[in-house]
Amino acid sequence: MKIVTVGTGMAAAEFVQQLRLGGFDDEIVMLSDEPHAPYSPCVIPYLLAGEPPNNVYWKGRDFYQRYRITARLNETVVKIDREQGRLRTASGLVEGYDKLFFAAGSRSWFPRPEWLGVEGVFGFKTLSDMQAIDRYIEEQAVRRAVVVGGGFIGLDAALALRHRGLQVSLVHCHERLLERMTDADGGRFATDQLKQRSGIAFHMSAEVASLDSRNGQLHGVRLQSGTAIEASLLIVATGFKPNSAALTGVEGGVAVGDDLLADPRVLVAGDVAVTRHAISGPDGLYATAPNAIAQARVAAANILGGNERYAGSLNANILRKHLDFPVVSAGLFEGEAVTFTNDRLFRRVYLQDGRIHGYILVGDSRLAGYIYNLYVSRESVAANIAGILADIRGESYYRSLMDLAPAAINC
Ligand SMILES: Cc1cc2nc3c(=O)[nH]c(=O)nc-3n(C[C@H](O)[C@H](O)[C@H](O)COP(=O)(O)OP(=O)(O)OC[C@H]3O[C@@H](n4cnc5c(N)ncnc54)[C@H](O)[C@@H]3O)c2cc1C
Numbered sequence: 001m002k003i004v005t006v007g008t009g010m011a012a013a014e015f016v017q018q019l020r021l022g023g024f025d026d027e028i029v030m031l032s033d034e035p036h037a038p039y040s041p042c043v044i045p046y047l048l049a050g051e052p053p054n055n056v057y058w059k060g061r062d063f064y065q066r067y068r069i070t071a072r073l074n075e076t077v078v079k080i081d082r083e084q085g086r087l088r089t090a091s092g093l094v095e096g097y098d099k100l101f102f103a104a105g106s107r108s109w110f111p112r113p114e115w116l117g118v119e120g121v122f123g124f125k126t127l128s129d130m131q132a133i134d135r136y137i138e139e140q141a142v143r144r145a146v147v148v149g150g151g152f153i154g155l156d157a158a159l160a161l162r163h164r165g166l167q168v169s170l171v172h173c174h175e176r177l178l179e180r181m182t183d184a185d186g187g188r189f190a191t192d193q194l195k196q197r198s199g200i201a202f203h204m205s206a207e208v209a210s211l212d213s214r215n216g217q218l219h220g221v222r223l224q225s226g227t228a229i230e231a232s233l234l235i236v237a238t239g240f241k242p243n244s245a246a247l248t249g250v251e252g253g254v255a256v257g258d259d260l261l262a263d264p265r266v267l268v269a270g271d272v273a274v275t276r277h278a279i280s281g282p283d284g285l286y287a288t289a290p291n292a293i294a295q296a297r298v299a300a301a302n303i304l305g306g307n308e309r310y311a312g313s314l315n316a317n318i319l320r321k322h323l324d325f326p327v328v329s330a331g332l333f334e335g336e337a338v339t340f341t342n343d344r345l346f347r348r349v350y351l352q353d354g355r356i357h358g359y360i361l362v363g364d365s366r367l368a369g370y371i372y373n374l375y376v377s378r379e380s381v382a383a384n385i386a387g388i389l390a391d392i393r394g395e396s397y398y399r400s401l402m403d404l405a406p407a408a409i410n411c
Pocket of ligand 1: 033044246271292
């Protein structure tokens, strides 16, 4: 059986490694529109901050040789003929398959694609983006940068640039940062604290109206309010689009059930897959590394003869790089809110039927593992959650509690 993957990203690399470790000996071909060995995009902000590229090739730089893969790199898959079981790339390469693992991820979405024609404007999604930004910062001795977008990725980028020593302005269209990861109170708390602690100049409820460029190179941006910001680097982090068009003809992602099949010969996983929420959310694009890896493992197990079902995705996120001020959340922010807050922390859990339906932890991630455990275990916590949130202990205390979680919660 010949297996072909579209993508060499986190989902595809995990899938292929599991196949080989499980004894799959037949031909495997992996295609990517980038030139790299499999890498982890999660590590890119560390590289942007100027830290060593230790973990970026998370399964080893020799991945293709070690797992006997035919790697077709710099090949953009443009069309998949599911009837015939073959795909075509932009360069005209045609590859047949018995089973296709479609894990093409997502790409940066640019509100104004024409900005990319200006030197100094970048997306922040791929290792290739990262390498181009790094080169540009060094060659142009960049001192000032603007990031557009105050979501998870935009903040990750802004904090990394600040860590590297640049003056950073962040422009966000909303009145608070991280509005998808937080509710109104948690988001406001996070925004106020980040304003005080990060050293970033935030421009809230603001949009970039135009770029100031000279001889094709960025010199600054002008906001709709008329404010001008001097900068020679602009990172646009305003969202992602799933790369589903080659398979489905449309861009909204690929809907799959718990078998992760789009059809009997095509498996789908990672950021491009529309999946069920494991606990209480709607079907959606749940673009995190743990979801991608869990899906890849189920797909590989089934190719190896198993009959596994995907347990669903979680929208659990932790922003914790380059500033000792984490923001952690998961689930839906609906139901009875139980809150503990002081001048440094904001901890809120939403309960439905006594169980955690969603949570937000700002300023402190010590409780994160414990609350996550309570959330996924579906324990009833109504009787003691207020005490748990108000109790300020070290991380080791919560680790020890996790071993005892059921007894501690039921007593
Ligand atoms: C800056 C950044 C920070 C992140 N931080 C975190 C974090 O802290 N925690 C977390 O859980 N998640 C994080 N993520 C998200 C995480 O990286 C993704 O959820 C994960 O990589 C998804 O895996 P994937 O295989 O679906 O996609 P990817 O790893 O993006 O791989 C997609 C692959 O498809 C290829 N491809 C795309 N289109 C085509 C085409 N047409 N033809 C051929 N190949 C194609 C690409 O080259 C790539 O090889 C971060 C993402 C970014 C960008």
